[in-house]
Amino acid sequence: MSNIKSSLYNLRVLDDLARKETSIHLVHPLTKLLTTVVFLTVVLSFGRYEIVGLLPFFFYPIVIITVAEIPLGPILKRVLLAMPFIIGIGIFNPVFDQQTMSAFGLIFSKGWVTFLSILIKSCVCVGASLLLIATTGMDSLAAALRMLKVPKIFVLQLLLTYRYIYVLIEEISHMMLAYSLRAPRQRGIHPRVWGSFVGQLILRTFDRAQRIYDSMALRNFNGEYHTGKIDKNCWKDMVYLFGWCLFFIIARTNNLPMLIGSFITKVVN
Amino acid sequence: MSYHMLEVRELNFDYPDGYEAIKNISFTIRRGESVGIIGANGAGKSTLLMLLMGVLFPKNGQVLVDEVAVSKKTLPMIRQQMGMVFQDPDDQLFMTTVYDDVAFGPRNYLLSEQEVNQRVTKALELVGISHLKDRAPFRLSGGEKRAAAIASVLSMEPDILIMDEPTSALDPKSRRRLISLLNSFEHTKIITSHDLDTIVETCSRTIVIKAGEIVAEGKTVEILTNEELLDHCGLEMPLSLQNCSICGSEKDFFTEKTKYSTTNTYGIQTIERDCRVSLVEN
Amino acid sequence: MHMADALLSPVVGGSMLAASVVVAAYSIKKTQNELDEKKIPLMGVIGAFVFAAQMINFAIPGTGSSGHIGGGMLLAILLGPYAGFLTMASILMIQALFFGDGGLLAYGSNVFNLGFFTCFVAYPLIYKWFTRKGISPKRIFWGTLISVVIGLQLGAFSLVLETLLSGKTELPFVTFLLLMQPIHLVIGIVEGLITAGVVAFVWRERPEILEKTSAGLPLGKVSMKKVLTGLSIAVVVIGGGLSWFASTDPDGLEWSVEKTGGTTELEASSSIHNVLADIQSKITFLPDYGFKTSESDNEVKATAQIEEVWPAVNTGTSVSGIVGGALTLVLAGLTGLIISLSKKRKEKATL
Structure with missing residues (x-):
């Protein structure tokens, strides 16, 4: 019962959010769809031991959430609800990969690293899909599909x-x-x-x-x-798409946190 | 232009299982007239409407719309002339925005997008829901849904409006608004309903159906005050025409007749006022 | 069970999407040619029905728990395989978008796992075989039950394969299989029983619905062959093409590796994903930003000793990583905060 009502509520929330008119909502639906697909592809192209390199990709959902004025609560709740399967599969990583690595005095298990990597990916991917629909709406997305010759x-x-x-x-x-x-x-x-x-x-x-x-x-x-x-x-949509893609590529090819980190540590020293 | 907008000649229809749903029905409706079709559940009202619209085809007999017989060939033309509003607006509003729903018909007639836009805007204005055009149909209230369903038919610019139970599941205020909306249309109207008060307020003439046959036809007030006839057909006199339930005073409908056919609301208001007076006196 | 984005690599996700598109395109062609336009609203509304029916809890006797339906086989039986497959595809699209069940990149894989195996394998080969001599309650029961179970088993097997090919988990193939298949057997039996009950009811009350579907669909060998051929070509071309691209130019997506200084010393490994030359696992990289302890170390470039994708780790890189990572997150959070603050200020200004 509660399951049914909450699903309906969830649909309604996302449908309502999609009717806002922020600058993100006004971006062409096809542009947003393509940006989301590029985002997902880039995030998932990271290997299973990657954690630090993935962190810059939190920028994308955070920027969308704030600019599009999407409340964090419902999105976060959905992201967490989609987790159990991921956790169910991912939890075996620490079990099967018990090799350890050490980093500044602490010992890490590789299995936990891969598990964490999967969790991060799952968070940003589910978040990105939800944000796509929350800023676009079903009818506009259908129009985008038509443009893709579906x-x-x-x-x-x-x-x-x-x-x-x-x-x-x-x-x-x-x-x-x-x-x-x-x-x-x-x-x-x-x-x-x-x-x-x-x-x-x-x-x-x-x-x-x-x-x-x-x-x-x-x-x-x-x-x-x-x-x-x-x-x-229009040209604004192109700027949006290429802007994000540029960021994704830079963040993918360069380990940005690592660069920042080494810069800071260098300065400190 | 003919005098008879719609003519039904000796219509018969059997369902595949052999059930005789419509037996020898004939009637005519004049241009601009509002006609109520009433009858108990299963009397054949919906089947009759389906036959008029060419969704079903009769075993024998004919339906003529503006002197053109309804047949597979003439359907596209006929359906442009006759618009039907379904009982459940959820069946009629199947797109994701009100605008797209209202534009569905005109687009199917391959009108230019500019013309489609004009028609949609006009239809939405006519039913007073222009502000809802970008909303999703499933987010509307019952009354708004009904208005949107009517707009989706009006955008086809029909001459005849056919309504199946237009006031079902509406709250009193929405019902009142709908009735005044219907009365403001100059279309030829056919309305079926169990809500006989709606019929009283919207239709000048009424046809009574029982078991697939016409049992009575005439002025609405005359038919709906014939207690014996209504009882025989599984119906009941509309509340607005019944003796007052509070003071029991009898209404002489035939002296009120002119009032009913001209300003219905006024007639009802007088009844209410009388009751209040009698309550105070008691 | 839905495949999730996070468990897939882009290559596997892309290949599965391509395969699903081929099946969908073929189904659309079939539905357009063979079916009347009446079926379009039916597909839409039945899709919504299955979506909603997935939320009904069915009590499983003696266990105190409850199960529900996936609906792939029900759709195939009610609408036929082509329309059933397309309807399943729309349901999964809405689930991916609105509920994060599965994901956009895993969409193709989910459509394939949950739609293809039920509509194009279990339905024609098992359900149709059971009902080949006409429909009876008994044939409906066994046909539905077994086809649902087999369909789900195939779907689960496919999910396991896709996950392993993507190489994101450490689960050994056999363990994963032993985990997934029995779970899906239980799920399958429950769903099979529910579906059988539903189909039997529909057949009793309105036999014409099922008779129309099964009569209108001459699922000859030719058409199945066409589907499968098209499909395997798509998988081979896309999957093979991408893997080749990945192995020659070690990375379509990770071309930066060599530039950044890491050498791609690949170690042959017996794990499946490596054998299949999956990109990710080969060249996962952590660039080696050394911990600059002294001036002389300035030019130090740690050699990337990729030992089954595990980069050499020294204290320097980990500290940079943690400091940088934390800063990145703080920065991301700050960006959000600044945007929302400036928005609020703007709002106040306009008020």
Whole structure:
């Protein structure tokens, strides 16, 4: 139950955030999509022992969050919720790689280093995906997909799915509530009604699909999906994309923290 | 331009399982007229609407829209002339923004994006929700959804508006707003509803259907005050026409008739005032 | 279970994305050719249904725990493999974007693991085989149950392979496999039972839905062959191309290594990812910024002794690393703070 409500809440929060109008929101959706993909690729191209070199990549989410005025809470919560699987897999690294290394008097296990590396990557990657949708919104992102020549049929279907998630989650949460009120002390739907509980909803969903089709057909839909005009990229978008890419490349090719660190230690000495 | 906007001739329809949903229905609707179609659950109202719109095709009989028979060939033209607002706006608002939903029809008629924009803007203004154009349909209230669904049909610039249960699931204020909106349209209107008070306030003529057949047809006030007829068809006199539940005073509808057909709201207000007086007296 | 971005290397992620795009393109062509436009809203709404249905908790008798459905097989049975695959792809897209389940780079891999194996392997080979002589409750039950289990097993196996090829974890192949397959067997049986119950219900109430799907889809050998051929070509070309690029020019992405002074002394290792010449593992680098203790040491360039990707570590580099890392984080935090402060000031100014 709480799971369903929180999912709906999560969708709503991101949808609301996407309707803001900060300078990040105004960047062309395709530009943001490409920037995010480049970001992910660069971050994931780091090897498994890398930690320090990854740190500059925190700049990207932090800058987006602040400039786009995205509240940290909901994003952080989602990032943490996506963690268990990563932790589940990553926790084996310390178990299987018990070789140690030492650094200024302390002994580190390589396994923990790789584990930490995976955690950092997971944080920034999940964060970047969430920030993409929180600053872009589903409809604009669909327009970006159209510009990437993703077929209309898929884009239309994606939008329909997104649209009706809200309707169906409501419907399921009503059904679950009605069920749980008459079946206290049950942790979930009893096996006897597995089929009919979901099956009923499927049948209703088929009927709804028929009505939606009718309402589309009455407005002369014949399988062709006509989108409105999609805005073109402008020079500002190019600057945004290339600016970030430049930063990613510099941060990838140079270990920035290491440079800063050695500079500082040199000065100190 | 013909006098009859919509003509239905001896319509019959059976469902694949053999159930006779529509039996020999004929009626005509004049240009600019508002007609209510009422009947109990399962009487065949929705099936009739589907036949009018060409979603279903009759076993025999004909539907003529502006003297053009509804057939597979004429559908694109017919559907531009007739706009149907579904009972559940969630079925009609399937895009991710209100604007795209309202633009869906015009775009399918391959109008230029400039013309699409004009039509959408006009339709949204007409129903008074211009400020919602960039909102997602799933974030709207019930009344706003209904208005958006109507706009999505108005943008096709139809001559006839067909409404299936327009006031269902609306709160009283939204319902009131919708009724005045409907009354402000000059379109030919066909409205089905269980909410007979809505019919009283929006339709001058009413057709009563029972088990797929027309059992009565006439002026709304006459039909909706015929207690025997309504009871026979599984319906009930609308509250606004019933004897006052507080003071029990009887209303002479036929002297009020002119008031009802001209200024409905005024008629209701007088009833309310009478009751308040009697409460105080008691 | 969703593949996560952090466990993938760009090469594996890219190859899987390419493979999924090929299958999706083929499915789109099929749906456009063979199906009426009525199916488009159906796919959309059923997608939303599966998304929402994944949140229903089904009580597992005798355990006190609950399970849920993934929905790949349900989609294939209700919509047919092509439309089912596309619908699964949209569901996963929304999950990746809004919930961080999987990720954008892992998107292709998830679509493949959860969509391809169910819709294009388990459905045609197992479910269709069970129901080849018509539909009956018993055939639905066994066909659904077994195809769901097999589909999930294949998906889990594929996930293990992708993770190992990416080389981000230390998990030995067999251990990982022994961990994942049994878990997915349990998940599969629960999901299989639920799905079987649902399909049986739909068949009892509205048999025409299932009959239409299975009748309308002549999944001949030719079309399957086409899919698989296209797919393997894509995988070989993309994966092979990228690996070649990676091994000749030791790094598409890490070209800086040699420039920065590290030598790429690769040690042949028996671990799978090295054998397959995966870029990351080969040339992971920590540039050697020496700890400048004295003037004379100024030009010191530590030799990178890459011993199975582990760089030589001296105290100097670690101190620089920690100091620099901490500073970077502080700097990043400060940037955020400054931006938000200046924003607030601007807001006040406009008020």
